[in-house]
Amino acid sequence: MEIDLKSIHSPEDIKGLKLNQLTDLSAELRAKLMKKLSAHGGHAGPNLGVVEATVALHYVFNAPKDHIVFDVSHQTYVHKMLTGRIDAFLDPEKYDDVTGYTCPRESEYDLFEIGHTSTSIALAIGLAKARDLREGKENVVAFIGDASLGGGEALEGLDFAPELGSNFIVILNDNQMSIAENHGALYEHLAELRKTNGTAANNIFKALGYQYIYVEEGNDLKALIQAFEAARDADHAVLVHINTMKGAGLPVAEADKESFHYTAPFDLKTGTPLNPSDAEDYSEMFARHMLIRMRDNPKIVTLTAGTPGAFSFTPERRKAAGKQFVDVGICEQEATAVAAGLAKGGCRPVFGVMATFIQRAYDQLSQDIAINNLPAVIVDFAGSVWGIPDMTHLGFFDISLMSNIPNFVFLAPASAEEYLSMLDWAIDQTEHPVVIRTPGGPVIHSGRAVNNDFFKYDIVEDGNEIALIGAGSFFAIAEKAAELMRAKGFKPTVINPRNLSQLDCGCLDTLKDYKTVITLEDGILDGGFGQKVAAYLGNSPAKVITLGLKKEFLDRYDADEVLKANGLTPEQIAELI
């Protein structure tokens, strides 16, 4: 039977279907999904793996009355297809009408904007508690992957939910993969449960008081529907463990699960990227440099919290790094504390992490590393307006987050030369914890030697009356603005501060009698670098203008437009004087 996907406006439209029709529907959804994924890119593996599970979810449960919280919510494409947003998956012109995550602005079927892992169970506990207080009867479902389950926030929720003593359903989507391979003892246990068809001794979920249901055929609609129906309306906590195939139905994605976790547009048959880029890349540069450093020094350890791809640590490179590479799973808190322990133990840990994800480890940065003043190195990626433009993955809060922690030296390189020099300096010194913020935008080669005293600003042009202090990726904007100013007859001083956590008071003192000091930073102004400069010069004649990003959650923005809206184009800056 041909299914007309356009006729599906809400889950109500699938509730009357028979099993064979649901099977046809799933095939049709998967076909359209593959077409969009190959043309548009996206989270291929996670979504292809849960086509049947999503159909079964909406067949069995009554959303939006029943509440379904999807962990990370990067696996909700089929959910969106079934909840009134099918056009965004059928019509290429509408592909961008939906975000890549659940989005309450789009639909009442989406409860939260979610993009970080491991939050679903605790969010669902809140919904369940609210339900219990008003004596409601709806189901509350947390749909969580095996990789997310290992995160601390998820484990905290998993531990607490049974105490509610009321309906609470966890669907554990076990596709045997993190973004890369899984780590941690829990995954050994899940493997044991799969091997024994759910009957392994020492069942961790039973130990915590869950009713445990195992579904071996997690891409089989009948098995899924039976299991979900068995869990529905339970008056206690139930965990349904479903064994799914990441990338199911797309051979290239089934074969290379890591590459197809998230992918740019690709050829459906071969999996080859449609628009390959050979542009230079800071994360490649980092990976190559770390491999050389680790080879020469067995004490250097590169750490990741489940996202080695963030810094181009491919499976081959992980293998080359051997014991000097540690992936703790998606556990930024643990990774940060492990870095502290490694530093205490005499190693030189370098923790590579996305700027948006290090947010989860503020307390560990402060308590485990900074209070103990341990020389651990954090290198963050996509901490820039040119980072990931999704609301849940913004990378421009990191200066505000980390530069205000005592003892940390927060470095913002403006070029490839500075990036590698700072990395070497951070690894070789043992006096300070260090953050290095990988620049955003295209790789810049300054061609200049780097002064390794990173507590001193670099005065790149020595002028008068006007100073431009351009931090990190925005130093290039400062240089361009200076050029425009020079064309107008001014002679601005141009400074690359490099260090955003300790002011170079000697340098700033020379600016006290300037007319105007302009700071630029690739991050929110609030809590950032420019405000420190403004405060330091607050009692001096110099006027200070701080430029940077407004404190706001942008979504799917165009970086050029954001720069313009914040007065950050060279032309706008040149006009300030």
Next chain:
Amino acid sequence: MEIDLKSIHSPEDIKGLKLNQLTDLSAELRAKLMKKLSAHGGHAGPNLGVVEATVALHYVFNAPKDHIVFDVSHQTYVHKMLTGRIDAFLDPEKYDDVTGYTCPRESEYDLFEIGHTSTSIALAIGLAKARDLREGKENVVAFIGDASLGGGEALEGLDFAPELGSNFIVILNDNQMSIAENHGALYEHLAELRKTNGTAANNIFKALGYQYIYVEEGNDLKALIQAFEAARDADHAVLVHINTMKGAGLPVAEADKESFHYTAPFDLKTGTPLNPSDAEDYSEMFARHMLIRMRDNPKIVTLTAGTPGAFSFTPERRKAAGKQFVDVGICEQEATAVAAGLAKGGCRPVFGVMATFIQRAYDQLSQDIAINNLPAVIVDFAGSVWGIPDMTHLGFFDISLMSNIPNFVFLAPASAEEYLSMLDWAIDQTEHPVVIRTPGGPVIHSGRAVNNDFFKYDIVEDGNEIALIGAGSFFAIAEKAAELMRAKGFKPTVINPRNLSQLDCGCLDTLKDYKTVITLEDGILDGGFGQKVAAYLGNSPAKVITLGLKKEFLDRYDADEVLKANGLTPEQIAELI
């Protein structure tokens, strides 16, 4: 046999003792500990419970070659007594020679400054990995309590450690208590393990691959030594579960475990506080107010992450709050996400938390609450220079931490009237996530009506040329400084900003032509309120002086001295003009 405690300079001095001598030693240590605790105060219950376990630890393991990491490290008094610091427990004049936590500045037996829960396992993983890389053979031991084990960072570590495939020993000190009662399914499981002498089905530790050893008599030296010897030098992960008695040996502490978790000086026989205070207290005010509000509105829910005492929610009050009170255990991440879920579900969550502990939930504040713009209320305590003066519990980073998160309204009341008005406003509105920072220092009654438009500053004195903007607890300092200035013939404007996250630009615009604007805040300057004001006024004629605390980790400080060192006395401020 009389044991001369003064003869114990290091663990070497107990290794030759026989069991009966070790027993005598333990009794002697406990007696001296009780004497100090009753005279000096401290973490009574946790330390009295682990006297024997600590003696056994140092008898069996070879610190400092073997590495022992104590979770929270508030239970290390006996450890300090055995590692060269006995005088600080025998001589009242030396009681303050040691901190209340492990402290590498004091001793090589202390590996880290630790004061927050749940970090020991991940820190120990780092030490173990460093050992493995240099092919060392020493033991790595994480000593962790049952309450800490439920925290996400601990569970992340528990999950990962067996993957090391080398010596790793977790000693789970199960005293059946958190600071208050325990919460979560894990504790039901521990109870089951205790009930079955360690033989319960579905052993969670075995599920994760640990060798599991249960010690029913966790205050019995012989049993402890046997178990620790069985774990010592293992080439894999071992978890030793010891069943101890919190407060052991002190009847009042055994009987009232919550009150004697941490206690001020008390009478050893009766447990009565020696220096009772009947001073008014903001946390009492909060608790009384919340109980009234919850009684009248069944949608209001008060949340804690294992520290109800932080806001005077005694067992009686928790009982009175009934279903409207939720304790998730020491899981700030989960509590924050639960607050988001409750708000989404139509409830009015109020999460009471120590300023130092909310650090663990930055990502959840940002992602779960702020991005979703949910009207959850965070009320933080001891966020002040007058908070807890221990390095690991400092409360003056919270403005910098939370006021820079988009969408959050960060309120700093300066009086009891404002505190309660802000609390009511925050609970009753549904437009914004709100942080209310409980004032530090003695309760102040302004006697003034409160304008509930918390996006506008309160101009308390309208003057000219000089403005003092005093935030929160420091508003009182601004008022005193203004008085001194008036005595000198000036007529300063005095402003209570109240809101530290959104500038009142209208008000600040009226200050642009002032000579001097002085900001005061009870927190670090970096990333704080004053720097925002300085940046806003940076391009105007007004000079801005920002006063607040230096970004540093202080330890056991005197608040008056810190204020003076930072130029924050009224006299120092009056002299600025």
